[in-house]
Amino acid sequence: MVTFVAGMGLLSQGSPLTWEETRKYADHVRKHGILQFLNIYNKVKDRQKDVLKWGDEVEYMLVEMDERNEKARLVLNGSKVLETLQQKGENINPNHPTLWRPEYGSYMIEGTPGQPYGGTMSEFNTVEDNMDKRRREASSVLEKNQTLLTVTSFPRLGCPGFTQPEYKPTPVEKGASKSLFFPDEAINRHPRFSTLTRNIRHRRGEKVVINVPVFKDKSTPCPFVEVFPEDDGEAARGAKPDHIYMDAIGFGMGNCCLQVTFQACSISEARYLYDQLATFCPIVMALSAASPFYRGFVSDIDCRWGVISASVDDRTREERGLEPLKNNKFRIHKSRYDSIDCYLSCCGEKYNDIELTIDEEINKQLLDAGIDKLLAQHIAHLFIRDPISLFQEKIHLDDENESDHFENIQSTNWQTMRFKPPPPNSEIGWRVEFRPMEVQLTDFENSAYVVFIVLLTRVILSYKLDFLLPLSKDVFKGCNPVLDPPASAVNGLESEASDGEEYTLMSIDTIINGKEGVFTGLIPMLNSYLENMEVDVDTRCTILNYLKLIKRRASGELMTMAKWMREYVSHHPQYKQDSVITDKINYDMLQECDLIAKGQKKCPELIGEPLNRGK
Structure with missing residues (x-):
C-alpha cells in the first residue's frame, strides 16, 4: 500500500551492525537524517491539494488450537505464511486487494489494503469487506488446526x-533478548528485529524491565512475589512485589494493534490533524481496550501501551535521571514509545506546556534553514535519540534522493501520533498516523474504529474544530485508561471550567455521546456531518452501525474486549480466583474468540445484537 512502511518502521535488508558499531555512526545518521529531512521539506513544503487517501493496518497472530491437549500456542511460521501470501498476491498482481508485511513476532503478520482508500463516502462500505478478505486469504494458507486471531495480547x-x-x-547464553521467558525463536527472522532487540538491551546497559500490577483476586497471593530459578540477579533487581515481571521487547512489540494513516492535502493540514487527533489518543485507546492478561496472569490494566513503552525503553540510567549525566547528553523523560510531547500547528503552540528535551544544535540548524519553530523543535526532539538498528550497506547514502537516515530515527520514535513527510521523489503527500488503538476481535469492530477515526478527521476539517488542551492536561495513563469517570465526575463533569480555562474533566461517555449543557458529543457531530453528505443507503446503514458500536462501548452498554475477557476468565470453571490463566482457560477462551471472529458464534455483550451490517 503506497501510504505505508511496515508498522515496526523502516525495513532495510543488509548486514546489521552491533550496538558498539552503530554508536560510532550515531552522529553520522543524525547529521544526514536532518539533511534528508531538509531536502524533502524544501521540495514539497508548498505542495497543495493532495486528495484524501487513507488506509488501515491490522496485525494478526497465528495460533495453533491443540484440541487433544487443550492448549493454544503461537505458531512460529509467520515468515513462511507471509512469503506464501506475497507470492500468491502482490508478486503476481500489483493491484492485488491486500498487502502483507512482517511484524516483530515470528507468529505475527500485518495486513493492509492493496491500495489506499479515497475520499468518497462509499469507501467506508468497503473496509470490512477488505478486512474479511485479508482474514480469509491468510487463513487459507494455514494448516488445519491453525487459525488467525486479532487479539492484542x-x-x-x-x-x-x-x-x-x-x-x-x-537467558544465560548468547542471544538477542536473554529473556527468562521469551525465546529468540519467537522473534521475526528478519535481521532488523533481532538487531533492534539486542541493541536496545546493549544501549540500556541491562535488559528492559516491565512491571505490570497484578489483579488482586480473592486467592491471589499477598504479597504476589515470584521466584525465577534461572535469574542472574537482573530479575530480582527489576521485579516489583504485586507486579507481573517481564524482561523482553517481545512482551510489548509482540502484541497486536490497529492503526490508521491519512494523507492530508498540505503540510499545514497534516500538522493541524496531528494536533487535533492527539487529544483523542488516550480516549480511543480506552475505548479499544483489549489486553488485560500478561505472562499467564490477570493484570490490573486493560491496555498494552505502558507495556510496550517499557519494552523498548533503551534509556540508560543517566538518561532516566537515576545517575548524574556523564556519558550521555540528555535527561530524557520518556521511553521512545510514548505519547506526543509537542503540538505542531500554530493553534497548538500555546498548549505546549510540558518540558521538551531537544538537541539545540539540530534545532538551530533547522531554524537557520528556514524551518519554523514548532516543526524545528519537533524534529530536534525526535533526534535526541540514537539510531538503534543500522545496516552496513545503509551508512553512506544519497541525501538528495534517499531518506533512510531520517526514517531510522523517525520510525523508532513510536508515539501515539506520527507526522510523516513524503518519501523522496514520490507521489505520496504529507501524512499523519493514528497509533494508539488496540486490535479488536472481529472485522466489524476493527472497521468500526477505523471508520470512526476517519470520519472524525473529516468533521474536524470540515467544521474547523479545535479540541486542543494543554499537553499537561491530556491525561495519558498508558497502562490503565479508565472508561468510567472518577467518583468526582459521576455526571461527566468534575466542575465548571474556571475563569480563563477552556477545558474541563468529562467522562468518555460525555465526550463520545454528548451531554446536554456540557458537550455536544462526537457521535452527534458525526451524525450531523453525515446528514449533510450525499451517502447511499447501503453505506449510511454501515456507518451508522459502526457508530452505534462506538456509542454503546463509550456508554458502557457494551463491553470492551478487555472487560469481556476478564468476565470470561472469572466465570471459567477452572479459574481459582488466584489471577492465574491456565492452559485450559486460555484454550477455551481463544477457541471462543475464534468462533466469534469467524461469525460462527454471536456475542451480543461485546458487539451488540442484531447487527444489520449494511451489506
Whole structure:
C-alpha cells in the first residue's frame, strides 16, 4: 500500500551492525537524517491539494488450537505464511486487494489494503469487506488446526510451552533478548528485529524491565512475589512485589494493534490533524481496550501501551535521571514509545506546556534553514535519540534522493501520533498516523474504529474544530485508561471550567455521546456531518452501525474486549480466583474468540445484537 512502511518502521535488508558499531555512526545518521529531512521539506513544503487517501493496518497472530491437549500456542511460521501470501498476491498482481508485511513476532503478520482508500463516502462500505478478505486469504494458507486471531495480547505469552514448535528461552547464553521467558525463536527472522532487540538491551546497559500490577483476586497471593530459578540477579533487581515481571521487547512489540494513516492535502493540514487527533489518543485507546492478561496472569490494566513503552525503553540510567549525566547528553523523560510531547500547528503552540528535551544544535540548524519553530523543535526532539538498528550497506547514502537516515530515527520514535513527510521523489503527500488503538476481535469492530477515526478527521476539517488542551492536561495513563469517570465526575463533569480555562474533566461517555449543557458529543457531530453528505443507503446503514458500536462501548452498554475477557476468565470453571490463566482457560477462551471472529458464534455483550451490517 503506497501510504505505508511496515508498522515496526523502516525495513532495510543488509548486514546489521552491533550496538558498539552503530554508536560510532550515531552522529553520522543524525547529521544526514536532518539533511534528508531538509531536502524533502524544501521540495514539497508548498505542495497543495493532495486528495484524501487513507488506509488501515491490522496485525494478526497465528495460533495453533491443540484440541487433544487443550492448549493454544503461537505458531512460529509467520515468515513462511507471509512469503506464501506475497507470492500468491502482490508478486503476481500489483493491484492485488491486500498487502502483507512482517511484524516483530515470528507468529505475527500485518495486513493492509492493496491500495489506499479515497475520499468518497462509499469507501467506508468497503473496509470490512477488505478486512474479511485479508482474514480469509491468510487463513487459507494455514494448516488445519491453525487459525488467525486479532487479539492484542496473547494471554500466556512467555509461559512455558507457549510456542509451536516449543523453544526454551536462553537467558544465560548468547542471544538477542536473554529473556527468562521469551525465546529468540519467537522473534521475526528478519535481521532488523533481532538487531533492534539486542541493541536496545546493549544501549540500556541491562535488559528492559516491565512491571505490570497484578489483579488482586480473592486467592491471589499477598504479597504476589515470584521466584525465577534461572535469574542472574537482573530479575530480582527489576521485579516489583504485586507486579507481573517481564524482561523482553517481545512482551510489548509482540502484541497486536490497529492503526490508521491519512494523507492530508498540505503540510499545514497534516500538522493541524496531528494536533487535533492527539487529544483523542488516550480516549480511543480506552475505548479499544483489549489486553488485560500478561505472562499467564490477570493484570490490573486493560491496555498494552505502558507495556510496550517499557519494552523498548533503551534509556540508560543517566538518561532516566537515576545517575548524574556523564556519558550521555540528555535527561530524557520518556521511553521512545510514548505519547506526543509537542503540538505542531500554530493553534497548538500555546498548549505546549510540558518540558521538551531537544538537541539545540539540530534545532538551530533547522531554524537557520528556514524551518519554523514548532516543526524545528519537533524534529530536534525526535533526534535526541540514537539510531538503534543500522545496516552496513545503509551508512553512506544519497541525501538528495534517499531518506533512510531520517526514517531510522523517525520510525523508532513510536508515539501515539506520527507526522510523516513524503518519501523522496514520490507521489505520496504529507501524512499523519493514528497509533494508539488496540486490535479488536472481529472485522466489524476493527472497521468500526477505523471508520470512526476517519470520519472524525473529516468533521474536524470540515467544521474547523479545535479540541486542543494543554499537553499537561491530556491525561495519558498508558497502562490503565479508565472508561468510567472518577467518583468526582459521576455526571461527566468534575466542575465548571474556571475563569480563563477552556477545558474541563468529562467522562468518555460525555465526550463520545454528548451531554446536554456540557458537550455536544462526537457521535452527534458525526451524525450531523453525515446528514449533510450525499451517502447511499447501503453505506449510511454501515456507518451508522459502526457508530452505534462506538456509542454503546463509550456508554458502557457494551463491553470492551478487555472487560469481556476478564468476565470470561472469572466465570471459567477452572479459574481459582488466584489471577492465574491456565492452559485450559486460555484454550477455551481463544477457541471462543475464534468462533466469534469467524461469525460462527454471536456475542451480543461485546458487539451488540442484531447487527444489520449494511451489506
